[in-house]
Amino acid sequence: xxxxxxxxxxxxxxxxxxxxxxxxxxxxxxxxxxxxxxxxxxxxxxxxxxxxxxxxxxxxxxxxxxxxxxxxxxxxxxxxxxxxxxxxxxxxxxxxxxxxxxxxxxxxxxxxxxxxxxxxxxxxxxxxxxxxxxxxxxxxxxxxxxxxxxxxxxxxxxxxxxxxxxxxxxxxxxxxxxxxxxxxxxxxxxxxxxxxxxxxxxxxxxxxxxxxxxxxxxxxxxxxxxxxxxxxxxxxxxxxxxxxxxxxxxxxxxxxxxxxxxxxxxxxxxxxxxxxxxxxxxxxxxxxxxxxxxxxxxxxxxxxxxxxxxxxxxxxxxxxxxxxxxxxxxxxxxxxxx
Amino acid sequence: xxxxxxxxxxxxxxxxxxxxxxxxxxxxxxxxxxxxxxxxxxxxxxxxxxxxxxxxxxxxxxxxxxxxxxxxxxxxxxxxxxxxxxxxxxxxxxxxxxxxxxxxxxxxxxxxxxxxxxxxxxxxxxxxxxxxxxxxxxxxxxxxxxxxxxxxxxxxxxxxxxxxxxxxxxxxxxxxxxxxxxxxxxxxxxxxxxxxxxxxxxxxxxxxxxxxxxxxxxxxxxxxxxxxxxxxxxxxxxxxxxxxxxxxxxxxxxxxxxxxxxxxxxxxxxxxxxxxxxxxxxxxxxxxxxxxxxxxxxxxxxxxxxxxxxxxxxxxxxxxxxxxxxxxxxxxxxxxxxxxxxxxx
Numbered sequence: 001x002x003x004x005x006x007x008x009x010x011x012x013x014x015x016x017x018x019x020x021x022x023x024x025x026x027x028x029x030x031x032x033x034x035x036x037x038x039x040x041x042x043x044x045x046x047x048x049x050x051x052x053x054x055x056x057x058x059x060x061x062x063x064x065x066x067x068x069x070x071x072x073x074x075x076x077x078x079x080x081x082x083x084x085x086x087x088x089x090x091x092x093x094x095x096x097x098x099x100x101x102x103x104x105x106x107x108x109x110x111x112x113x114x115x116x117x118x119x120x121x122x123x124x125x126x127x128x129x130x131x132x133x134x135x136x137x138x139x140x141x142x143x144x145x146x147x148x149x150x151x152x153x154x155x156x157x158x159x160x161x162x163x164x165x166x167x168x169x170x171x172x173x174x175x176x177x178x179x180x181x182x183x184x185x186x187x188x189x190x191x192x193x194x195x196x197x198x199x200x201x202x203x204x205x206x207x208x209x210x211x212x213x214x215x216x217x218x219x220x221x222x223x224x225x226x227x228x229x230x231x232x233x234x235x236x237x238x239x240x241x242x243x244x245x246x247x248x249x250x251x252x253x254x255x256x257x258x259x260x261x262x263x264x265x266x267x268x269x270x271x272x273x274x275x276x277x278x279x280x281x282x283x284x285x286x287x288x289x290x291x292x293x294x295x296x297x298x299x300x301x302x303x304x305x306x307x308x309x310x311x312x313x314x315x316x317x318x319x320x321x322x323x324x325x326x327x328x329x330x331x332x333x334x335x336x337x338x
Numbered sequence: 339x340x341x342x343x344x345x346x347x348x349x350x351x352x353x354x355x356x357x358x359x360x361x362x363x364x365x366x367x368x369x370x371x372x373x374x375x376x377x378x379x380x381x382x383x384x385x386x387x388x389x390x391x392x393x394x395x396x397x398x399x400x401x402x403x404x405x406x407x408x409x410x411x412x413x414x415x416x417x418x419x420x421x422x423x424x425x426x427x428x429x430x431x432x433x434x435x436x437x438x439x440x441x442x443x444x445x446x447x448x449x450x451x452x453x454x455x456x457x458x459x460x461x462x463x464x465x466x467x468x469x470x471x472x473x474x475x476x477x478x479x480x481x482x483x484x485x486x487x488x489x490x491x492x493x494x495x496x497x498x499x500x501x502x503x504x505x506x507x508x509x510x511x512x513x514x515x516x517x518x519x520x521x522x523x524x525x526x527x528x529x530x531x532x533x534x535x536x537x538x539x540x541x542x543x544x545x546x547x548x549x550x551x552x553x554x555x556x557x558x559x560x561x562x563x564x565x566x567x568x569x570x571x572x573x574x575x576x577x578x579x580x581x582x583x584x585x586x587x588x589x590x591x592x593x594x595x596x597x598x599x600x601x602x603x604x605x606x607x608x609x610x611x612x613x614x615x616x617x618x619x620x621x622x623x624x625x626x627x628x629x630x631x632x633x634x635x636x637x638x639x640x641x642x643x644x645x646x647x648x649x650x651x652x653x654x655x656x657x658x659x660x661x662x663x664x665x666x667x668x669x670x671x672x673x674x675x676x677x678x679x680x681x682x683x
Contacts, residue, residue, distance in 0.1 A: 051527055191611075196609055218557075245602060255529060256528060259531065261532075264584060265584050268560045
């Protein structure tokens with residue numbers, strides 16, 4: 001593994017202006033509000049958060065599908081937003097995406113063959129005689145799609161099979177970085193496990209780097225090396241997967257982990273759950289200071305006024321909480337022994 | 339004292355009669371629901387868990403749907419044989435239901451207060467004022483802040499979690515004996531899901547309701563259920579207490595399902611996925627519906643339909659592997675079984 005990050009996100013911001021009412025004043029939604037991190041080659045990096053935290057917008061920014069309000073995204077050292085259109089198009093070969101909903105992300109009028117072949121045609125790749133057919137065969141094989149499905153249409157397949165087609169298409173051009181936006185959340189558990197195993201195998205086969213966007217901690221734990229937790233457009237905690245689960249440092253992470261039901265009734269009976277009060281506040285009017293303070297059980301006066309910055313609270317463990325409530329006493333979410 | 343089941347489902351089969359074929363959406367479900375207990379009906383999409391719930395309240399359009407066999411006894415009376423008028427006295431009153439998507443199940447042009455008081459006026463002969471006061475009281479109970487103001491809001495002014503709370507308020511307005519909750523937290527974020535599940539548990543204690551919780555989320559089952567019925571391809575394949583099902587699953591499908599769930603407390607190198615996919619329900623299979631995906635299938639599994647083997651009181655499995663341990667055998671279509679209702683001694 002090289003020491004150069006494959007992806008470097010710096011001070012990334014994306015603000016959307018929205019109009020309130022017909023004649024109302026302009027409001028600003030800070031969907032992504034100052035996010036920085038870097039991802040190493042062949043790493044699986046997860047972005048976790050609840051709906052509306054900005055994780056999908058972040059994914060789109062990384063793929064340069066949106067332009068940022070501020071900040072930069074560097075892929076292999078080159079700032080994507082400074083590339084010319086032609087250069088960006090070329091770079092796109094290395095950046096691919098897997099979407100959440102395999103029902104709406106595949107063109108219903110194209111056959112499986114056309115869907116997988118399209119990126120090869122667009123980028124004029126594998127253009128030698130017979131090479132495309134060979135490439136498609138290979139993709140079918142690694143993604144577990146049967147040859148006989150090539151001439152069929154997406155509606156003839158189940159969710160899991162469609163997601164396999166979406167994955168084959170994403171891998172057609174041999175990308176380096178794949179952004180997977182909730183790739184298994186529309187699938188049933190038994191199928192979800194198949195796809196998660198497939199993603200893991202493909203990472204080895206294609207030497208892929210994943211940016212994995214999810215709301216599901218258990219899926220993320222299974223697949224990812226490092227995790228960033230987002231809340232209202234900001235990263236509140238960033239750590240190695242194991243440390244984040246064993247020793248969460250931010251009160252929001254603590255509450256999120258404790259809210260996840262554990263598939264074991266004997267653990268569930270012993271567990272004390274931390275319930276957050278209320279809903280996620282509107283991103284149009286985020287609370288002052290630390291955005292999480294109205295729902296935080298450790299909040300102090302200073303939290304209401306001073307926005308926290310992401311600090312390295314332990315080695316390679318970044319937290320945006322100056323109160324540091326878990327310094328002496330580990331959080332409750334980590335307290336259950338197995 | 340022995341408890342009588344508040345609801346008994348016996349050999350329920352609901353089929354859809356379409357132009358070209360018959361879809362056997364529910365094909366053999368039997369259980370007894372005791373007062374104050376939670377039964378989780380678990381299965382993946384298309385396993386028939388929702389259709390089974392809608393069959394209980396006869397909410398399915400007939401045709402194409404038809405309950406072709408079975409009994410649904412509510413306090414000893416068969417809901418399937420009841421005249422529509424009598425059923426209406428029970429539906430929404432003694433047996434209430436909440437759905438997955440709270441936005442589509444609320445009426446967007448009526449206020450939250452109107453929608454809660456509607457069922458109170460209908461079922462309890464209350465005056466408008468009394469019903470309104472009760473609506474405010476209920477909104478407070480389900481944890482909506484400032485209920486006397488929010489009662490005038492329309493559904494779009496509520497967040498997803500608050501809408502589900504409002505749905506629960508409607509369902510609880512007549513203090514039902516049975517609450518059927520069809521994927522009540524699937525559309526919600528985990529922190530909100532935790533709130534709603536906690537609320538359901540509290541209200542269950544307060545009203546001594548029985549809950550039928552329909553879900554695909556194994557974690558939610560572990561948290562909420564007393565008893566578990568596992569469904570696959572329209573059939574109930576395993577039944578037992580939540581502890582037994584998780585500790586010692588008998589049916590290979592249940593085992594596969596539990597093994598394929600990732601947990602935040604363990605990291606496995608590989609999840610044990612179940613290969614293949616569920617069968618299409620428009621064909622009749624002579625044998626076990628799981629045979630094509632099963633790792634331990636025998637020759638007879640293909641053409642001999644496994645009956646329900648009773649392994650202990652209230653512990654059932656529909657797998658040939660349990661034949662030798664079986665105390666009692668019954669075909670899954672048969673009505674008239676009382677698995678866990680103890681005889682008065």
